Amino acid sequence: MERRQFLKNSAMSGAILALSGKRIWATSADSRIEVFLDEPKGEISPNIFGQFTEHIGGVIYDGVWVGANSKIRNINGIRAELVEKMKEIQVPIVRWPGGCFADSYDWKDGIGPASQRPKRTNFWEVDPDAARLHEKGPQIFEPNEFGTNEFVRFCKLAGAEPYLAVNLRSLPPLEFDHWVEYCNSPTGSTTLAEMRATAGFPEPFNVRYWGVGNESWGCGGNFAPEEYASEFRRYTNWIPRFGVDLQLIAAGPNGNDIDWTHRFFEQIFTGHPYHNSSFTGWSIHHYASNLSRGKTGDWVLGKGDALQFETVDWYELFRECNRIEQIMADQWAAMGQYDPGHHIKLVVDEYGPWYREGTELDPTHIFGQQVTVRDALATALTLDAFNRNADKVSVAACAQLVNNINALFLCHEDRFFATPNFNVFAMYASHQGGQSLRAEFSAPDVHYDRDGKPASFWGLNGSASRKGNIVTLTAVNPDLKKPSDAQVALRGATITSASGTALAASEMHAHNSFESPDAVKTRPLNVSVNGGILNVSIPAASVIKVEIAIG
Ligand code: AHR
Numbered sequence: 001m002e003r004r005q006f007l008k009n010s011a012m013s014g015a016i017l018a019l020s021g022k023r024i025w026a027t028s029a030d031s032r033i034e035v036f037l038d039e040p041k042g043e044i045s046p047n048i049f050g051q052f053t054e055h056i057g058g059v060i061y062d063g064v065w066v067g068a069n070s071k072i073r074n075i076n077g078i079r080a081e082l083v084e085k086m087k088e089i090q091v092p093i094v095r096w097p098g099g100c101f102a103d104s105y106d107w108k109d110g111i112g113p114a115s116q117r118p119k120r121t122n123f124w125e126v127d128p129d130a131a132r133l134h135e136k137g138p139q140i141f142e143p144n145e146f147g148t149n150e151f152v153r154f155c156k157l158a159g160a161e162p163y164l165a166v167n168l169r170s171l172p173p174l175e176f177d178h179w180v181e182y183c184n185s186p187t188g189s190t191t192l193a194e195m196r197a198t199a200g201f202p203e204p205f206n207v208r209y210w211g212v213g214n215e216s217w218g219c220g221g222n223f224a225p226e227e228y229a230s231e232f233r234r235y236t237n238w239i240p241r242f243g244v245d246l247q248l249i250a251a252g253p254n255g256n257d258i259d260w261t262h263r264f265f266e267q268i269f270t271g272h273p274y275h276n277s278s279f280t281g282w283s284i285h286h287y288a289s290n291l292s293r294g295k296t297g298d299w300v301l302g303k304g305d306a307l308q309f310e311t312v313d314w315y316e317l318f319r320e321c322n323r324i325e326q327i328m329a330d331q332w333a334a335m336g337q338y339d340p341g342h343h344i345k346l347v348v349d350e351y352g353p354w355y356r357e358g359t360e361l362d363p364t365h366i367f368g369q370q371v372t373v374r375d376a377l378a379t380a381l382t383l384d385a386f387n388r389n390a391d392k393v394s395v396a397a398c399a400q401l402v403n404n405i406n407a408l409f410l411c412h413e414d415r416f417f418a419t420p421n422f423n424v425f426a427m428y429a430s431h432q433g434g435q436s437l438r439a440e441f442s443a444p445d446v447h448y449d450r451d452g453k454p455a456s457f458w459g460l461n462g463s464a465s466r467k468g469n470i471v472t473l474t475a476v477n478p479d480l481k482k483p484s485d486a487q488v489a490l491r492g493a494t495i496t497s498a499s500g501t502a503l504a505a506s507e508m509h510a511h512n513s514f515e516s517p518d519a520v521k522t523r524p525l526n527v528s529v530n531g532g533i534l535n536v537s538i539p540a541a542s543v544i545k546v547e548i549a550i551g
Pocket of ligand 1: 098100
């Protein structure tokens, strides 16, 4: 429903409710949220709160992997503090080893005794951001200390499921079969299972999620969609299963390139149809990387700065991130023309604001950037969009977990802190596995000046879900100046009690650092229940969560 139409309708229904004496919207409230308990929209897959880790810059070496002999607290070489914080927010799934890196990676380099593993040139060696590295460390020459065994151990420690990205550009399909065999063949069954056991892992890893190629229109091979479709068939037909319910994910378009989607699915499903019930995911990536407000399409010049920004950039970032909902709708509609039952779901396995270089905590952190409260709001509005589309999205992964684009953690050597994105994932964890509910938000738009022209952005938006007798409501107030006095009504249930949490900063550039690791933090949010209506005072520039017990 149109937002304005809803305002009209809800004002009318408010009047009717007032007349019947049941519920009265207070005239003092400036925004309203209605949650419809009898309109479930599908289960929110826990996997949409996933993370991405690539062999790039400081993500693996420095971020995840410190080595068993390090003085930094570690578990078999894996940074212990990172694992502990990941458990706190219940990270459900982690994607690895790329990204673009995946299509130049030979998984066999990363198994067997560490001392015998080869050193290779890292894919990102050619990136302009790598030019600033004077020392040719693991960011340039990949030591393969961290391979499949170490990644699966990392996932197990964190309580997450592994999601592997397969090299389709530079390894033949048989290597994919063999990687599946190494991970999943039963104890004592194959030579690769023996090798796994010799490394200390007799039990199969039972890896279910496999991305077959990454950005295959670009760094993953520069394929035309028809070419990629025929490669995808070749790689995914008849792969060994070992009783594991494999989930195969195909590489979706550049941005919202619908032509790529139509041509891939046309090739896959028509003429010579492809039947593979394991093909369940269509990967899409959405970076908010151009904040130039239409002034340039240049990849470098269009980028904004993570720390130096003004009011207009604050809202521009949200506009860019907000596009994810339209991308999901467009892709879903196109996919439905070939897969009307929607067996294949969306996998948003890279997203986040992407700024120019300069705020990385160490020169080795290629694509490293600081994370402010602005990014936390952007991440929250993205997660809300996933929740609202729970029927469409099965997996998502924030790019990337640590020392990279939209990180939850920044660290270097023995210093470590969580960014405001961590707080968002902590708040949103209660949506995992909940039933997504239709929720209507009505609030005045925010108005601002966009290069001398009046512009607006929505004033309040969010999502709601139900687990048992708890309804979780999350919302973003993007307005830099105005708090919002919101009234929340649950249709189809009675509110018995509620409690709230807010992440807000009085200053739009606020961020954590080694010196001030808690500059941005969550705090309790005042909520009250009156006449069956919940009253919430939502701070300006904030993300909020309210947990509502229902009778
Ligand atoms: O996340 C960084 C890079 O962005 C990934 O490697 C690639 O898939 C995307 O273009």
